[in-house]
Amino acid sequence: MMSSKQMKLSQVNEWDVIKQSTVYKLKVYNHIFYSLFIYQLIGFLFVINSTSGTGMSMGSLIINLEYKTAHALFYITLIWLIISSAQLGLKQSRSLMSGVVTNNKTHCFSNGLLILLMSVIGAVTIVLLSMTAELFLYLFNTPYSTDFSINYFLELLSAFLYLLLAGNLAYFITNLVMRLKLIAYLFLFILFISSLIPEISPITYFYYFLFKEMNIFLFIIKISLLIVLLFIGSLAITRQMEVER
Amino acid sequence: MIFLGLSIVITLLVILSVVLLMKRTFLIKGKKSSSTVYKILGGYVVILCAGAILSLILVEPENVMDELTEVPFDEGEFFEYNLDYLNSIENSLVYETEFPVKNVNLTETINNHDEFETIILRKEENDDLVEIAYYEAPIYLINYREKKRYRMPLELSDHKQMEMNLTDSELVWTNHTKREYDFLIYTPSIFVQQFIEQKNKESFDDIDIDANFSTLLIRVPSSMSIDEDEFIVIEE
Numbered sequence: 001m002m003s004s005k006q007m008k009l010s011q012v013n014e015w016d017v018i019k020q021s022t023v024y025k026l027k028v029y030n031h032i033f034y035s036l037f038i039y040q041l042i043g044f045l046f047v048i049n050s051t052s053g054t055g056m057s058m059g060s061l062i063i064n065l066e067y068k069t070a071h072a073l074f075y076i077t078l079i080w081l082i083i084s085s086a087q088l089g090l091k092q093s094r095s096l097m098s099g100v101v102t103n104n105k106t107h108c109f110s111n112g113l114l115i116l117l118m119s120v121i122g123a124v125t126i127v128l129l130s131m132t133a134e135l136f137l138y139l140f141n142t143p144y145s146t147d148f149s150i151n152y153f154l155e156l157l158s159a160f161l162y163l164l165l166a167g168n169l170a171y172f173i174t175n176l177v178m179r180l181k182l183i184a185y186l187f188l189f190i191l192f193i194s195s196l197i198p199e200i201s202p203i204t205y206f207y208y209f210l211f212k213e214m215n216i217f218l219f220i221i222k223i224s225l226l227i228v229l230l231f232i233g234s235l236a237i238t239r240q241m242e243v244e245r
Numbered sequence: 246m247i248f249l250g251l252s253i254v255i256t257l258l259v260i261l262s263v264v265l266l267m268k269r270t271f272l273i274k275g276k277k278s279s280s281t282v283y284k285i286l287g288g289y290v291v292i293l294c295a296g297a298i299l300s301l302i303l304v305e306p307e308n309v310m311d312e313l314t315e316v317p318f319d320e321g322e323f324f325e326y327n328l329d330y331l332n333s334i335e336n337s338l339v340y341e342t343e344f345p346v347k348n349v350n351l352t353e354t355i356n357n358h359d360e361f362e363t364i365i366l367r368k369e370e371n372d373d374l375v376e377i378a379y380y381e382a383p384i385y386l387i388n389y390r391e392k393k394r395y396r397m398p399l400e401l402s403d404h405k406q407m408e409m410n411l412t413d414s415e416l417v418w419t420n421h422t423k424r425e426y427d428f429l430i431y432t433p434s435i436f437v438q439q440f441i442e443q444k445n446k447e448s449f450d451d452i453d454i455d456a457n458f459s460t461l462l463i464r465v466p467s468s469m470s471i472d473e474d475e476f477i478v479i480e481e
Contacts (some may be wrong), residue, residue, distance in 0.1 A: 030282040037289050066429045121286075125293060132296030134431050138304045 014106055021102045021110040021118075025088075032084045032118065039080040040129055046072035047133045068137060074159060077122045078166050085115050085167040089174030089234070104238040112231055115167040123160035127152055132185035154216065161223045168230040175237045 053066040087093065088111045102110070131152070176184040194201045210226070213219040 033286045034282045037285065068429065068431050070431075089329055118442040125290065128290070128293035128297045132293055135296055135300035137429060137431055138300070 014109075017102055017106045017110045018113065021106060024111045025114050026109060026117075027088075029084075029114070032087070036077070036080050036118075036122065036125065039076050040073065040125055042074035043073040044129055044133060047130075048136055051127070068133075069111050070126070070133060073126050073129055073133070077126050077159075078163065079117055081115075081122055081163050081167045081173060084118055084168040085170040085212070086174040089171045089178060105235065108131075108235045108238045111171060112168075113207075115171060116164065119160050119163040119167055122163045123156055126159050126195075130155070130228045156214075158219070161220065161227075165223055165227050165230075168227050168234070172230045172234045172237075175234045 047068065047070055051066055051068055053064060055064045093111075166191065173184070176187065191202065195203055198204050210219070210222060213222060
């Protein structure tokens with residue numbers, strides 16, 4: 001016989017669950033941000049110490065141009081984001097979520113939010129550290145230096161979009177490898193074989209599609225489209241697993 | 246090199262001290278506290294912000310370029326000799342020289358030599374002297390990406406280091422100047438260059454010697470046979 005105080009299934013707002021699990025993950029995965037700090041300090045070391053240069057001589061005039069770039073900062077942050085995003089896609093990451101009520105969909109969305117947050121922090125710190133490196137070089141280097149009036153907003157925007165793409169790609173591949181092993185290995189095998197022939201390699205098309213795009217607006221559209229597709233792919237894989245279970 | 250070594254040592258020490266500090270913090274607390282990590286991250290961002298603000302204040306093109314002055318980039322007449330422009334230049338020096346011999350011919354001509362491009366613009370008879378205008382083509386460090394150009398610190402006074410000798414039949418200039426300039430160029434990150442290349446696909450930084458001109462007036466005897474647009478030999 002049922003009592004008057006019956007247990008009811010309360011309707012949970014999905015957005016609240018995503019928010020809660022994202023906050024929870026920020027606590028659980030705090031080492032990710034700790035490692036960013038270490039990664040970027042190493043990147044900073046690369047920036048200030050690596051150099052390339054050219055020399056020009058015109059009769060009695062000798063001009064030495066020494067180039068320093070902030071590329072290392074970007075690459076090292078990219079590596080950090082790829083490793084961190086891949087970590088989110090691991091099966092073990094689900095076991096860490098035992099403290100929060102979640103399903104595959106909200107889990108995937110909260111991971112997406114975390115990747116978004118990591119990309120923002122990564123991009124902001126790249127630009128800030130790049131400027132700090134510039135200051136460092138200005139204070140400790142040759143008397144004549146040039147400045148190219150770097151567009152910091154453009155740098156921030158493109159860094160953010162590239163990091164977000166790399167994070168989503170890493171998350172998608174990890175999900176694929178973890179949950180659909182056969183398809184993942186087939187996909188990676190095809191990718192590897194085709195990369196041996198650059199003319200037909202998807203990497204070549206990807207390179208021209210994205211890295212050769214000079215129009216910033218078209219670039220934003222293209223990269224956003226890729227990010228959305230990768231995220232939908234990750235979501236589809238995790239939901240697929242829910243049905244299989 | 247000293248600064249390079251010093252910067253490596255300082256950076257390593259900073260990393261080491263920060264790592265040790267963090268390790269100590271975590272050891273005391275027993276495990277990595279999330280609030281501690283985010284405090285460190287916050288502190289890191291604050292330090293970076295301070296560095297970026299200082300960079301914006303101190304590292305300005307005017308300061309960085311030091312003696313170099315920015316000259317407007319006008320592509321239309323950039324690679325052309327603009328003789329009208331030459332005549333209007335106020336910055337000129339006049340050298341007056343007495344020559345022991347009267348019959349002097351300029352026998353050798355050049356049109357592009359070293360950092361100077363000298364051109365005879367006019368010949369004016371004044372008593373026994375001919376006034377010839379020589380135009381020096383200053384050297385510009387050009388940044389095509391930003392469409393900016395900077396004049397190299399090469400002044401007309403540098404001509405003082407050029408020796409003018411009269412041989413049997415030639416007026417010979419000897420350039421004793423040896424200049425060496427070092428430029429440090431801090432280029433933007435790789436992902437920004439993708440969009441900057443659009444401005445000029447072919448070239449980035451370059452040195453242009455055919456830009457504008459400054460004048461140097463030299464008086465030589467009227468007996469010198471000089472044709473307009475003839476160039477004087479400069480020997481190294």
